[in-house]
Amino acid sequence: MAETAFPAEYFARRDESDDALFYTDPRKVVHIDDSAINTLNTRFAALLPPGGTYLDLMSSWRSHLPASLSPARVVGLGMNAEEMADNPQLDDHVVQNLNQNQALPFEDAAFDAAVCTVSVQYLTQPAAVFAEVNRVIKPGGVFVVSFSNRCFPTKAVAVWLSTTDQQHLALVTQYFEAAGNWANITAETAQAGRSGLFGGADPLYVVWARKAS
Numbered sequence: 015m016a017e018t019a020f021p022a023e024y025f026a027r028r029d030e031s032d033d034a035l036f037y038t039d040p041r042k043v044v045h046i047d048d049s050a051i052n053t054l055n056t057r058f059a060a061l062l063p064p065g066g067t068y069l070d071l072m073s074s075w076r077s078h079l080p081a082s083l084s085p086a087r088v089v090g091l092g093m094n095a096e097e098m099a100d101n102p103q104l105d106d107h108v109v110q111n112l113n114q115n116q117a118l119p120f121e122d123a124a125f126d127a128a129v130c131t132v133s134v135q136y137l138t139q140p141a142a143v144f145a146e147v148n149r150v151i152k153p154g155g156v157f158v159v160s161f162s163n164r165c166f167p168t169k170a171v172a173v174w175l176s177t178t179d180q181q182h183l184a185l186v187t188q189y190f191e192a193a194g195n196w197a198n199i200t201a202e203t204a205q206a207g208r209s210g211l212f213g214g215a216d217p218l219y220v221v222w223a224r225k226a227s
């Protein structure tokens with residue numbers, strides 16, 4: 015596994031300064047609308063094992079996990095400690111810049127499942143990160159990566175900004191393939207976007223896979 019699977023230019027960013035600077039101030043906002051959050055809840059309820067231990071990668075102040083899952087433990091990893099300290103679904107959190115250090119600070123097979131919500135577009139070493147997620151979840155465990163059609167453009171990687179939503183589904187599929195040891199890689203348009211004067215809806219896309227062995 016390596017980012018050598020992709021051209022280096024894919025991961026250039028307009029703002030190449032340390033991500034810590036961009037995430038210094040907490041942003042306690044949600045990045046998708048209620049409709050997309052509801053759809054994400056539904057996908058999590060279907061894909062994540064109830065009562066499990068979950069890793070929320072690139073976490074903030076909300077994890078959008080449905081209460082029905084009753085997780086045993088949820089650990090967040092992100093850039094802003096204050097955001098994660100205010101997340102009622104996290105039992106613990108770690109601040110780590112995944113673009114500087116992809117090695118996750120967890121034992122092998124520490125989690126039943128992992129999620130990465132509306133953030134994958136900020137990873138400059140996605141295959142290395144996806145390989146680490148594979149290491150820290152149990153065989154058969156699921157990694158659910160979701161995204162919509164918005165981002166902080168100065169921090170998103172070039173390949174994300176130059177491709178369509180449907181191409182993002184293919185790109186994230188390639189991240190799983192490049193990382194290796196992922197099975198059942200599935201790319202879904204979980205909710206089509208809708209515009210409208212009286213209530214639009216953000217699109218929601220999900221790519222998920224299970225640790226092969």
Ligand SMILES: C[S@@+](CC[C@H](N)C(=O)[O-])C[C@H]1O[C@@H](n2cnc3c(N)ncnc32)[C@H](O)[C@@H]1O
Pocket residue numbers: 033037043044045071072073074075076077078091092093094110111112113114130131132133136
């Ligand atoms: C758009 S927010 C999404 C937060 C949360 N997952 C959600 O669903 O609302 C992007 C998140 O990615 C995290 N992030 C961005 N760059 C990162 C990096 N280099 N390493 C680790 N986390 C990063 C930030 O901490 C931030 O919480």
